[in-house]
Amino acid sequence: MKGKKRDELLFDHNQDGVDRRGFLKCMAWAGTGTLCVMKGGVLNSYSLSRWAELDPAEMKGELSFAQISDSHMGFNKPANTDVVGTLQAAVEKVNALKISPEFLLHTGDISHLAKPEEFDTVDQILRGAAAKQVFFVPGEHDVIGDDGKQYLDRYAKTANGSGWYSFDSKGVHFVGLVNVLNLKAGGLGSLGQDQLEWLEKDLKGLTASTPVVVFAHIPLWSIYPQWGWGTEDSAQALGYLKRFGSVTVLNGHIHQTMQKVEGNVTFHTAASTAFPQPHPGAADSPGPMKVPAEQLRGLLGITSVKFKRGKHALAIVDSNLTDAMSSEMQGTQSY
Amino acid sequence: MxxxxxxxxxxxxxxxxxxxxxxxxxxxxxPKTNEGGSQVKIDNFTFAPNTLTVPVGTTVQWVNRDDIPHTVVSEDKSTFKSKALDTDDNFSYTFSKAGTYSYFCSIHPKMTGKVVVQ
Structure with missing residues (x-):
């Protein structure tokens, strides 16, 4: 390892899709701190131990934002009895980023049981974030019992339908989708015809060179349908995105980081700030995974994303919460 | 590695x-039965027994033993519909007519079960 300048992976996904070996190596690092920087269609991955060697200027982009997910406020089982503390740690971690994110995306399961006080607590903690704007999409836990009425009232008053919307920031088009409502028995996440029609119209006026970021709670790629980790009508949505040169899909729900590149689309799932879940098929069910206390924060985390104009690519960085708590790491992280 | x-x-x-x-x-x-009723246990994201056969008039109780909330909702979404059941919460419904009632967890729709009322 010593002779190598950097522990990096290079693969040109614009030519022939994902290099499987590279993908698996990136996966192995997920959760222990991985930095993925994408430039001009080439993805570089760096292990946590190498962050100090990175040049911050190299990481600079014109737009950066952070994703947090699955805060499950109200959860109090052995897998994590302090979801308030871990969400606060995530916010502190985002605040400590050298390049301040413009805004935060929360990809759902804000609350555990859709109780008003759970939403209140999250809102209060997020008020401590340096980035003042937070964009939400609902998780299935946020819409329990009332088909999302409370969620809509709190977070998506000006949105369309059951809470979907789009906005633009520095030339990047962002689309927040809802795939946790009107679920059918035996089925997966669902977008529904109304939302798909809206999406088609929303994207119609954009030039193919516009970078697009789509975010939704349940993965829009089929990760493990046996556990419901997929969206049944996502193929139609992805069809509308085919003509764009750069598409990034950000999801939550599975409480672990995973990444896949398929043609022009980079799929990415974020870690939870509350509790980890098992790898697909590694347990009988996707329930909360209890890990030794000292490992917990290493399996929770945040994602920060940067966009560089002209590069048509986004750099996605996953960080776990252990780093936020380690004074040794303070000031040595380069983004 | x-x-x-x-x-x-x-x-x-x-x-x-x-x-x-x-x-x-x-x-x-x-408890296998409660006052002439019957119980379905929710554990590991499954309803057990998955198919429960009971006589007309039986009150079926679902109990959630998972660390994650679930719901019990009839497939037509109107015959019966529980609120969110947190750990150890329960929900009951009395079946007064014969028939096969398919149901699922509305937040984890891969979880399905059946009550056959004879």
Whole structure:
């Protein structure tokens, strides 16, 4: 390892899709701190131990934002009895980023049981974030019992339908989708015809060179349908995105980081700030995974994303919460 | 890679340990019937028994033994519909007509079950 300048992976996904070996190596690092920087269609991955060697200027982009997910406020089982503390740690971690994110995306399961006080607590903690704007999409836990009425009232008053919307920031088009409502028995996440029609119209006026970021709670790629980790009508949505040169899909729900590149689309799932879940098929069910206390924060985390104009690519960085708590790491992280 | 393999090993051991202890506790405490009714246990993201056969007039009770909330909702979404059931919460419904009632968890729709009323 010593002779190598950097522990990096290079693969040109614009030519022939994902290099499987590279993908698996990136996966192995997920959760222990991985930095993925994408430039001009080439993805570089760096292990946590190498962050100090990175040049911050190299990481600079014109737009950066952070994703947090699955805060499950109200959860109090052995897998994590302090979801308030871990969400606060995530916010502190985002605040400590050298390049301040413009805004935060929360990809759902804000609350555990859709109780008003759970939403209140999250809102209060997020008020401590340096980035003042937070964009939400609902998780299935946020819409329990009332088909999302409370969620809509709190977070998506000006949105369309059951809470979907789009906005633009520095030339990047962002689309927040809802795939946790009107679920059918035996089925997966669902977008529904109304939302798909809206999406088609929303994207119609954009030039193919516009970078697009789509975010939704349940993965829009089929990760493990046996556990419901997929969206049944996502193929139609992805069809509308085919003509764009750069598409990034950000999801939550599975409480672990995973990444896949398929043609022009980079799929990415974020870690939870509350509790980890098992790898697909590694347990009988996707329930909360209890890990030794000292490992917990290493399996929770945040994602920060940067966009560089002209590069048509986004750099996605996953960080776990252990780093936020380690004074040794303070000031040595380069983004 | 070596440390990762070890980590998975530890995690698996923890999960197996939890599953065993959960199974044992439930086994000891599980009342098979309640006042001429019948119980469905929700555990590990499954309804057990998956198909329950009962006589007309039976009150069926669902109990959630998972660390995650679930719901019990009839497939037509109107015959019966529980609120969110947190750990150890329960929901009951009395079946007054014969028929096959399919239901699911509206937040984890892969979870499905049936009550056959004779």
């Amino acid at each position: 070596k440390s990762r393999v070890k980590w998975i090993g530890i995690t698996t051991a923890v999960i197996v340990g939890l599953a065993l202890s959960a199974g044992m506790t439930a086994g000891e405490a599980q």
